[in-house]
Structures are given as C-alpha cells and as structure tokens.
Amino acid sequence: xxxxxxxxxxxTHKRIKELAASRNTSINKLYEEFTIRALTEFDSExxxxxxxxxxxxxxxxxxxxxxxxxxxNS
Numbered sequence: 001x002x003x004x005x006x007x008x009x010x011x012t013h014k015r016i017k018e019l020a021a022s023r024n025t026s027i028n029k030l031y032e033e034f035t036i037r038a039l040t041e042f043d044s045e046x047x048x049x050x051x052x053x054x055x056x057x058x059x060x061x062x063x064x065x066x067x068x069x070x071x072x073n074s
Contacts, residue, residue: 006031 007017020030052060 016027016030023030025033045052
C-alpha cells in the first residue's frame with residue numbers, strides 16, 4: 001500500500017475532517033473514495049473515446065438526432 005502526503009489550506013483540511021465525520025468515516029477512507037471515483041470516471045472517459053474512435057460518425061449523429069426528436073430539448 002502506498003502513502004501520499006497532501007498539503008491543503010487549513011480551512012480545506014477542516015472541511016474535509018467535517019465531511020469525513022459527517023459520513024462516519026476516516027479522512028483516509030474519504031480520500032480513497034474520491035480517488036476511486038476519479039479513476040472510474042477517467043477509465044470510463046477513455047473507454048468512450050476508444051469506442052468513439054472506432055465508431056461510425058454518421059450513425060452516431062443519426063442516433064443523437066433520433067434521441068433529440070424522441071426526448072426533445074429537456
């Protein structure tokens with residue numbers, strides 16, 4: 001397991017401590033959760049980009065237009 005030191009302004013550190021306490025967890029677990037979420041988003045975006053690069057642009061635009069017509073501008 002790795003160790004990271006993060007320097008934060010005092011007010012940010014205080015708020016992180018309060019957030020962790022409100023979730024009944026440690027700051028360490030809170031940062032672990034944040035990291036997992038960030039990595040999941042990063043991996044999803046990369047998978048999407050790879051899939052998009054292999055896709056058919058015309059067909060993709062047709063599907064977006066179909067969704068637009070079906071769901072409107074909401």
